[in-house]
Amino acid sequence: MKLISQLAREANIPIGTIRFYEKSGLISGMTKPGITSNNYVYYDDEVTEKLRFIKMAKAVGFTLAEIKQVIDAWYQKELTKASKMEVLNLKLEQIDTKIGELKAMKKQIARCKHNIENGLSR
């Protein structure tokens, strides 16, 4: 159980971004039941995990809306087993497509490098 600054440090994500993600429904912390003097929000390790996932997914071009779908399928949210599976299977397909695109790009860039090394125009 940590406060936002510690979470930000651990995940290496700005506090503002974390607050934005929380407002967007991707993550959520909780206020401590006993405490009434403030409304500080506490986060557990599940949130750290989610942030790690968000970071990776963003890095490969998924939108926050898409990421939210996966996180919702992941961490319950009154969804049926079938609809969760649908979301996850679609993502797996999209991931394979992206891997294919990355491999195609690798080949193209390797060819380009080869051409440059040999002084060809293209």
Added chain:
Amino acid sequence: MKLISQLAREANIPIGTIRFYEKSGLISGMTKPGITSNNYVYYDDEVTEKLRFIKMAKAVGFTLAEIKQVIDAWYQKELTKASKMEVLNLKLEQIDTKIGELKAMKKQIARCKHNIENGLSR
């Protein structure tokens, strides 16, 4: 040599987006030397190739600025061989990082699917 609407059809990219890419310096067409009655812009197959690359690169999370760097390294642009190689090698590294992230996501989602199938909370 094709006009913008044909290029848009071939690449399956909206005309407006193509114009935006041209304004952003990612692609460029040319007016026909002999013609003075209009300023229609013609595009060759190199542009189609570039658009294909842009599409892939965008799909895996590269920004237009990053893509422009690669295209510039690719298609000359008064850059030294060394600086081109630097750009391309960096991209190859980033591509491998992204492939790694995608594989990690695959594993995580597969694990998640397994849990859902077995009725586990996570």
Added chain:
DNA sequence: CACAAGTATGAAGTATACTATATACTTGTA
């Protein structure tokens, strides 16, 4: 107990990547 540092909230501002609109000119077809 002063006060720097941390926290919450809301609203406005920014960057990227389009997308739409308005205007005006050009071309091809009936």
Added chain:
DNA sequence: TACAAGTATATAGTATACTTCATACTTGTG
């Protein structure tokens, strides 16, 4: 030759994903 369809240009608007700012309250340390 009328006129729909295509093209160019500039400007404004939109969506996403933050980022900054202002305000106000809370907490921990000397």
